[in-house]
Amino acid sequence: MTGMDPSSTQSATAPLADARPSGVRPRIVLTNDDGVLSPGLAVLKDALDSLGDVSIVAPDQNRSGAARSITMRGPLWVEEVELPDGSLAYSTDGTPVDCVRMAALGLLDRPPDLIVSGINLGGNLGDDITYSGTVAAALEGIMLDIPAIALSAEAYHPGYDLTVPARFARLLVRAALSRGLPPKTLLNVNCPDRPWEDLRGVRLTLLGKRIYGDKVQHHETQGNRRGYYIYNDDLGYHREPGTDFEAISEGYVSITPLHFDLMSHDALEQLRGWEQELRLTDG
Numbered sequence: 001m002t003g004m005d006p007s008s009t010q011s012a013t014a015p016l017a018d019a020r021p022s023g024v025r026p027r028i029v030l031t032n033d034d035g036v037l038s039p040g041l042a043v044l045k046d047a048l049d050s051l052g053d054v055s056i057v058a059p060d061q062n063r064s065g066a067a068r069s070i071t072m073r074g075p076l077w078v079e080e081v082e083l084p085d086g087s088l089a090y091s092t093d094g095t096p097v098d099c100v101r102m103a104a105l106g107l108l109d110r111p112p113d114l115i116v117s118g119i120n121l122g123g124n125l126g127d128d129i130t131y132s133g134t135v136a137a138a139l140e141g142i143m144l145d146i147p148a149i150a151l152s153a154e155a156y157h158p159g160y161d162l163t164v165p166a167r168f169a170r171l172l173v174r175a176a177l178s179r180g181l182p183p184k185t186l187l188n189v190n191c192p193d194r195p196w197e198d199l200r201g202v203r204l205t206l207l208g209k210r211i212y213g214d215k216v217q218h219h220e221t222q223g224n225r226r227g228y229y230i231y232n233d234d235l236g237y238h239r240e241p242g243t244d245f246e247a248i249s250e251g252y253v254s255i256t257p258l259h260f261d262l263m264s265h266d267a268l269e270q271l272r273g274w275e276q277e278l279r280l281t282d283g
């Protein structure tokens with residue numbers, strides 16, 4: 001596609017501009033998990049519009065918590081819809097990951113140079129990222145060798161000023177386009193709930209650990225079916241220095257680099273010997 005030596009993309013970061021013919025604006029694809037009509041997506045588009053050719057491919061409904069699910073049974077339906085600002089977006093009945101796959105694999109006139117997922121209405125911190133459709137979309141980007149950023153606003157309430165995370169998104173995307181991102185790595189960004197002037201700065205952070213304490217509560221019974229909620233009224237986290245939780249609580253924008261190596265090298269070492277132990281002749 002680009003004619004680049006694939007091994008060169010595995011080395012140091014390179015400006016994303018190097019992957020494009022000169023004079024071609026970067027193709028920036030926006031998606032989210034809150035749905036194509038989310039105000040977080042609209043404000044993000046507004047912030048990034050002048051930095052490249054911005055396209056939106058997003059779910060037609062709220063898919064928060066969809067994580068890395070994909071649509072396998074039946075076709076994916078795509079529809080062009082008009083956003084409140086008059087611009088066009090692709091709305092799909094797929095998941096956030098489906099959206100990135102469609103954008104990268106042929107829906108658009110050319111593949112994305114950068115995926116930006118968000119702005120999610122609510123934080124994606126610590127272990128939460130494994131449930132997040134916002135982060136999953138960015139993970140799909142790096143699976144396809146497309147640099148990716150996931151953006152979340154710490155909280156969402158009426159009157160929340162989404163232009164604060166959007167303004168930071170513009171700053172970050174501009175830097176990513178000129179400096180490049182490390183290969184096979186996405187940036188998970190969370191922005192604290194405070195005015196721009198009150199942000200204390202930017203921190204590169206570690207992924208923190210959640211304390212969930214979820215409970216199951218019976219909701220109602222209909223015939224032989226029972227309905228339940230799994231709920232949480234006390235979402236906590238381990239207070240460890242250097243984490244995304246700490247940065248947000250102290251008023252810093254948090255940037256956590258993430259990759260997709262699920263393999264446990266330590267456990268592989270600890271399990272050495274099992275191959276000999278598990279004799280198939282004993283089964």
Ligand SMILES: [Mn+2]
Binds near residue numbers: 033034063065134
């Ligand atoms: Mn969401």
